[in-house]
Amino acid sequence: MRPAIAGPLIENLKSKIENSADPVLTLRDLASWSHPGVSLAVLGHPIGHSISPPMHNATLAELARTDPRFAGWKYFRFDVPPADLSDALKLLHAKKFRGLNLTLPHKVLAFDQVAAVDDSARPVGAVNTLLRTDHGWLGHNTDGYGLATALRETLGCKLAGAHVILLGAGGAARGAAVECLQQRCASLSLANRTRENLDALLALLAPLAGGVPVRGFAPDAPPVDLPAGAVVINATSAGLHETDSAPIDLQRLPRPASVYDMIYNPSRTRLLRQAESLGLPWANGLAMLVHQGAKALEIWTGVAATRLAPTMQTAATRALASN
Ligand code: NDP
Numbered sequence: 001m002r003p004a005i006a007g008p009l010i011e012n013l014k015s016k017i018e019n020s021a022d023p024v025l026t027l028r029d030l031a032s033w034s035h036p037g038v039s040l041a042v043l044g045h046p047i048g049h050s051i052s053p054p055m056h057n058a059t060l061a062e063l064a065r066t067d068p069r070f071a072g073w074k075y076f077r078f079d080v081p082p083a084d085l086s087d088a089l090k091l092l093h094a095k096k097f098r099g100l101n102l103t104l105p106h107k108v109l110a111f112d113q114v115a116a117v118d119d120s121a122r123p124v125g126a127v128n129t130l131l132r133t134d135h136g137w138l139g140h141n142t143d144g145y146g147l148a149t150a151l152r153e154t155l156g157c158k159l160a161g162a163h164v165i166l167l168g169a170g171g172a173a174r175g176a177a178v179e180c181l182q183q184r185c186a187s188l189s190l191a192n193r194t195r196e197n198l199d200a201l202l203a204l205l206a207p208l209a210g211g212v213p214v215r216g217f218a219p220d221a222p223p224v225d226l227p228a229g230a231v232v233i234n235a236t237s238a239g240l241h242e243t244d245s246a247p248i249d250l251q252r253l254p255r256p257a258s259v260y261d262m263i264y265n266p267s268r269t270r271l272l273r274q275a276e277s278l279g280l281p282w283a284n285g286l287a288m289l290v291h292q293g294a295k296a297l298e299i300w301t302g303v304a305a306t307r308l309a310p311t312m313q314t315a316a317t318r319a320l321a322s323n
Contacts, residue, residue: 022053025078027088033095037072040300043080043088044103049265051319052101053077055293058315059308063301070301085109089130089137099300100130100137101293107141107171114139123182123208124175129296140299143172144179146292147262151231153291154283155258159183163227165256166190167219167247168235169197172262176235177201181208188212189226191219191248193236219248228254232275234261239269246271250278258282264289265320290316 024047033039042052056075063070080088082105089110092100102110107126111117114127115136121127127139151157160183166176169192180188188205192198198216205214217223230253238247240263250256250271259275262285268276275282290312294305297312 022057022077024048025076027078027080027084027091029078030091030095035074035076037074039074039076039095039097040099040101041076041078041092041097042101042103043078043085043106045079045081045105047077047079047103049323050077050103051289051316051323052103052293054319055290055312055316056297058318059294059297059311062311063303063308073301080106082106082109086113089113093132093137096132098132099296101296102128102130104171110137111139113137120144123178125204126171126175128292129299131299140296141175142292142295142299143175143288144182145295145305146288146290147176147233147260148179148183149291150283150285150287151233151260154287155231155260155281157231157258157260159185161186162257163187163230164189165226165230165232165253166235167233167238168192169194169201170235170237173235174201174204176233176262177205177214178208181205181210181212181214184210185212187227187230188214189223189230190214190216191222192216193219193238193247222248222252226254229257230254232256232259234259234263234269234271237263239263239266239271242266244270246274250274250280256280261285262288265323267320286316286320287313 053075060073107128110127111125117139121139121141124141129140129142130137148159159180162185164180164185202216236247238244258281260283261269261272263269264284264286267284272282294309294312297308298305
């Protein structure tokens with residue numbers, strides 16, 4: 001028997017979807033879920049700021065124009081607090097969602113809650129893309145692909161053979177560090193504000209180093225023998241707010257080859273402004289966001305990420321401009 005509240009719930013869901021192109025949904029909305037096509041979603045907390053829905057929906061619409069298989073595919077967003085993640089994963093699987101993206105704070109939490117993990121996610125210990133299988137969710141991690149592709153595209157930088165100075169020791173830094181080691185960078189130097197978190201990351205990376213020199217240092221005391229010509233990658237949150245100071249003073253490093261900041265909003269952080277003033281090539285994190293998204297959509301649709309990325313890039317730029 002249907003619960004008595006089903007009617008109002010369906011009306012509420014319908015009006016949310018009709019009144020906004022990308023409404024913020026909650027688990028309550030799943031009780032009356034009735035999207036007739038293929039459903040995809042991103043889960044986060046908070047999630048209102050995410051530009052993934054317009055990015056994916058524009059690309060799905062473009063695909064559907066030439067391939068009727070993709071008509072009716074739609075990407076939704078759900079605000080899911082960490083305590084509800086386990087229920088959300090079960091419910092979304094039961095409602096036959098084909099794929100999910102996970103963003104803060106779910107990437108590490110979900111790692112232990114999925115049925116299986118792909119090779120892209122295992123060494124990172126975090127998942128950002130889930131594919132529905134009959135047995136549960138299969139977890140992937142497309143952030144490493146996104147970063148490596150973005151570095152090549154925006155700065156002409158290949159991680160293989162590069163000296164890397166990586167700032168941060170959180171989830172994004174962990175994924176970036178694993179990617180650097182897997183691609184056999186020449187050396188990896190990690191800097192983080194909190195020594196304890198830096199040491200934890202160094203311990204996690206030790207078995208993956210495979211002969212690549214890895215070391216850690218305090219951002220306010222860079223060692224004098226750091227390599228010149230390194231690519232500096234910011235994977236800290238320092239710069240998300242205009243008032244944040246830069247995570248490192250670039251003038252205290254041997255002259256780097258280039259500077260990449262994973263932050264894309266604001267588009268030019270204090271770190272990137274300093275890179276520019278020093279005449280260093282720089283790029284923000286928008287290309288990484290686009291390429292990790294394109295790889296996720298490839299996993300769900302089977303269409304090559306390289307074909308999807310240009311539409312995503314245009315949609316992401318438009319969404320940021322209107323934010
Ligand atoms: P976490 O919360 O896991 O880690 C945050 C990191 O930033 C820690 O190393 C923390 O250092 C450091 N940090 C925070 N505030 C400051 C500060 N004021 N000064 C110096 N260091 C600071 O976050 P994530 O790793 O998930 O994300 C980090 C950044 O990367 C975010 O800005 C996120 O938006 C961005 N990102 C971008 C992606 C993209 O596609 N472009 C993808 C993923 C992430 P401590 O240990 O001392 O606390």
